[in-house]
Amino acid sequence: MRSKERGLFELYRDDPERADALVFNRRGLLKGSALAAMGAAVGGAIPFSGNMPSGYVPAALAQGAPAGAAPKVLKMDGKADLVILGDKPLVAETPEHLLNDDVTPNDKIFIRNNGVAPDPVSSPDSWEFTVDGEVNNALKLTLGEMKKKFQPVTLALQMECGGNGRSAFEPKASGNQWTNGAISNARWTGIRLKDVLQAAGLKPGAVYTGHYGSDTHLSGDATKPAISRGVPIAKAMEEHTIIAYAVNGGPIPQINGAPLRLIVPGWPGSTSQKWVNRIWIRDREHDGQGMGGTSYRVPIKPMVPGDKADPKNFRILESMPVRSIITNIANGTELKAGTRQVGLRGHAWAGDHSVRDVHVSADFGQTWTTAKVGKAANKYAWQTWTADLKLPDAGYYELWVKATDSNGRSQGHAPGHWNPQGYNGNAMHRVAVLVPA
Incomplete structure (x- = not known):
């Protein structure tokens, strides 16, 4: 048969x-x-x-899913219908079409946990925060004291998981299979980290930060941090690196790091420690949980996809790559019969850099239309773009978008520089639409 x-x-x-x-x-x-x-x-x-x-x-x-394998949708008070990528720890991404807002609302901020989230605190202003190590005056302050002592700042800042776009790698890389939804651009209110470090007085030997939070390791071992990453002192002292205690004019959602978290924009979200309670100033590169091996590290020289990693060929992932998404039309949308022009809108961002150009195509990249790219609200905020594309007839179309950063680096059809944990996966975004006959 x-x-x-x-x-x-x-x-x-x-x-x-x-x-x-x-x-x-x-x-x-x-x-x-x-x-x-x-x-x-x-x-x-x-x-x-x-x-x-x-x-x-x-x-x-x-981008479709076979029968019986529909995405698992998060059902949590205060959160939109995020797509769950992992349960232990909880990891959930925001579908691109839910990221259409200029400023990402709290319910649409993605979730990336590394351990077990702490219980909510009844009195946020009593939260204690410490700066020690290579400083002249170790600090131990409550959040309430920090608010009184340091000038507040509010900025629109991109925050992106280092593994965003990982699902596009072939062969598959290890880790949560993010598409493009591990990104947010919320308005964070807090204190510049540099103001706190200046108050502590950095010693000449200060080289790196080490970040610690109150979440616990999945193993239950209270002596082992769930994650502890850091950044060079120069990034810590950057004007837009902040210790945040509010977002979009209100409290930070508990699942996103309340009552206090770091925001290190343009760099992997793992450096933006949630539930932060200590920053240890180091005289060397930090060696905490998530700083060794191939964790948040990328190849210096390209490696053969799927090959065994040579630790000597890896460097720490710092600035995130250029990326763009279409946000006003979801993948698989059926447009109205007779549609011959479609208006597109989305966002683009480029780590430490800015976005120079955005181009869109409806003919599999044979021709490209230049989009209008808006200015960022401030450095490290994403840039909104708009464009119109003509569709000659009824049928199936793919709407492609690619961005180019201020250094001339562009997105490709597939992510380059394969690495075991799938970082820097910034393949261009594709959205399928159908115009009925």
């Missing part, structure tokens, strides 16, 4: 070489029957099918 052929989604997931053989001819063009099958799979004709590269998997298939 002849077995039933698998659908395109299952075929590309389970047997990509067979899928390519069935779908593309020797010149890399879609076979007639395969084009019809792919059109049926995505729900309509593909007007720009001639521009599809050999072996290309449409976004509707690549």
